[in-house]
Amino acid sequence: MMDIVLIGMNHTTAPLEVRERLSIACNDDGETCERLKGISEVKEALYLSTCNRVEVLARVGDHERALAGLKAFILSHGNLSPAELARCLYVHHDEDAVRHVFRVAASLDSMVMGEPQILGQVKDAYRRAVECETSGVILNRLFHHAFRVAKRVRTETGIAGNAVSVSATAVELAKKIVGDLAEKTALLVGAGEMAELAARHLHGKGIGKLIFANRNHDRALEFARDFGGAAVPFDRFEHALDEADIVISSTGAPGYVIHEDMVAATLRRRRSRLLFLIDIAVPRDIDPAVGSIDNVYLYNIDDLQEVVDENVKGRREEAQKAEAIVLEEVGSFARWFKGLEVVPTIVDLRSKIDAITAGELEKSSSWMRTLGDNDKKNVEILIDSIINKILHDPIAGLREESENGGANPYVAVIKRLFRLERDEEDVS
Numbered sequence: 001m002m003d004i005v006l007i008g009m010n011h012t013t014a015p016l017e018v019r020e021r022l023s024i025a026c027n028d029d030g031e032t033c034e035r036l037k038g039i040s041e042v043k044e045a046l047y048l049s050t051c052n053r054v055e056v057l058a059r060v061g062d063h064e065r066a067l068a069g070l071k072a073f074i075l076s077h078g079n080l081s082p083a084e085l086a087r088c089l090y091v092h093h094d095e096d097a098v099r100h101v102f103r104v105a106a107s108l109d110s111m112v113m114g115e116p117q118i119l120g121q122v123k124d125a126y127r128r129a130v131e132c133e134t135s136g137v138i139l140n141r142l143f144h145h146a147f148r149v150a151k152r153v154r155t156e157t158g159i160a161g162n163a164v165s166v167s168a169t170a171v172e173l174a175k176k177i178v179g180d181l182a183e184k185t186a187l188l189v190g191a192g193e194m195a196e197l198a199a200r201h202l203h204g205k206g207i208g209k210l211i212f213a214n215r216n217h218d219r220a221l222e223f224a225r226d227f228g229g230a231a232v233p234f235d236r237f238e239h240a241l242d243e244a245d246i247v248i249s250s251t252g253a254p255g256y257v258i259h260e261d262m263v264a265a266t267l268r269r270r271r272s273r274l275l276f277l278i279d280i281a282v283p284r285d286i287d288p289a290v291g292s293i294d295n296v297y298l299y300n301i302d303d304l305q306e307v308v309d310e311n312v313k314g315r316r317e318e319a320q321k322a323e324a325i326v327l328e329e330v331g332s333f334a335r336w337f338k339g340l341e342v343v344p345t346i347v348d349l350r351s352k353i354d355a356i357t358a359g360e361l362e363k364s365s366s367w368m369r370t371l372g373d374n375d376k377k378n379v380e381i382l383i384d385s386i387i388n389k390i391l392h393d394p395i396a397g398l399r400e401e402s403e404n405g406g407a408n409p410y411v412a413v414i415k416r417l418f419r420l421e422r423d424e425e426d427v428s
Contacts, residue, residue: 002337004138005063006097007070007089008048008055011111014088016302020283022054022078032077033132039073041066044136046129046143048104050121051166051282051301052111054078057101059138067091098142098333102326105146106153111301112166112308113315114159117193119150142333149329156325158318167197167248169304170278171205174246176307177276177297185209187244189237189258190251191219194280198248203227211244213237215251241266247277249285260289263296280304342398345411348420349395353387 009019036045036056044059056073060066075085092100103109105122126143129135135143154160178184186202188195191214199210210229214220220231232240241247241263251257258277267275272295279286279300291298361368361380368376394414415421 002094002098002138002334003060003063004057004094004097004142005060005067005070006055006057006092006100007067007074008053009074009088009090010053010055010109011302011305013090014084016282016284016300018078018080018084018088019052019054021080022074023049023051023282033128033134035073035077036134037132039066039069042069044129044139045134046125046139048122048125050118051280053104053109055104057097057139057142059136063093095330095334099326099330101142101146102149102329103323105143105150106322106326107150107159108153108319108322108326111305112169113319115165116160117165119147122146122150138337141336145329145333145336149326152325152329153322157321159315159322165197166280166301166304167194167250168201169307170198170248170280170299171201173299173304173307174202174248174276174278175205178245178274181205181207183208184245185211185243186246186248187211187213187237187240188223189213189247189249189285190281191216191223192250192252194250195248196223198250198280199223199227199229202246207246209243211237211240213240238262238266241275242269245274245276247275248280249277250280251285252281253285254283256285256287258286258290260287260293263290264293267293267295278304339399339402342402342411345414345420346395346398349414349418350391352418352420353391357383357387 009022011019032047036042036047036058039045039058041061041063042058043061046057048055048057054074056070058066058070071085071089074080074089075082080088100109105119107114107116107118110118122143126135126139129139174186175181181202184207186207186209188199188202188210191212195212195214199212202210210224210227212220212223212229212231213234214223214231215234217231217233220234223229224231241258247258249258263275263277267273275296277286277290277296277298279298282301284300286298286300288298288300290296361383368379371379398411398414
């Protein structure tokens, strides 16, 4: 057993209102890391929180006690009911957990298969774990391996080439609803990566006018310069709703930034001209009650699934190639992990041989003093060479047996033959 556990929920298992509760709770990186450190039997841990998933990966001692603690963490952190937890949560152990991490990093488990943002989000989560000192030898190796898997999938399959991001999907949906974009105005609320991607796609589709609003007005001005649009102060973007045909919101606000009364007043001023809003933020930026207003069409990130499903059809063959890569790399990681069981014995064996060598050289110091410096060095090189050649086959054999899961008898024999573990009589 690898003693690795992954628990979480994503867009396929949990509705948006559940995911956004967890997303809000996981925004405080320092507090979350400290809570993970305090869970019984958790030795290493990392949490990943995105628009579409919240997951915790951990290396544990006792599986049952650790899993109970991790479930309690998710339950309390997201203010979930036990019924919601049971309905939405998935749990993976050992190689299944490794496979899941590799699939997530390679964007095979994303709502939009092949989208590039998830790898950056996984790297950010890993960086936070390193900074918080919750990632150790096993998770460090696991995530560096995951990054390698993602690179292989991008370069060896057509998944990334056919990818459509959530932002691009939102623009595609907008085009279907409002038609030709050349005469339309789009308002982008927020100026992060999602907003930038949406602006890029809108611009590429020939949108008539782009307006940007962000709490950091300088950032909105920068976007306006880059895309030939206009910027409005964040506290006045309500007035830009009068002009907009399409609104795409993706801020990191903890609550709604577009409210029902705000949109209702906008519709009165614009004489009920149609307004199309897409909320791709988690937690949501737009009050769901806005969708009940006449002549307003509101879509959230889960509503994009239909558009995504159409785009996925052409990528299934490439996905099969990617899944084969993942399985191959899971096997590679498992072999590395199995090899760890023989490492302490190899280290102990080498240390004992080195100690014996040092002792014999010390005993020979009287006659070695008659040698010149070069001759002394040549003697030491000769001794090291002989030792390395003697140890090479036993150590290589141990590693091979560990990959096949049969190293334990050999480890026991080597410990006994070389007296690497002194028995009680020796100790006394």
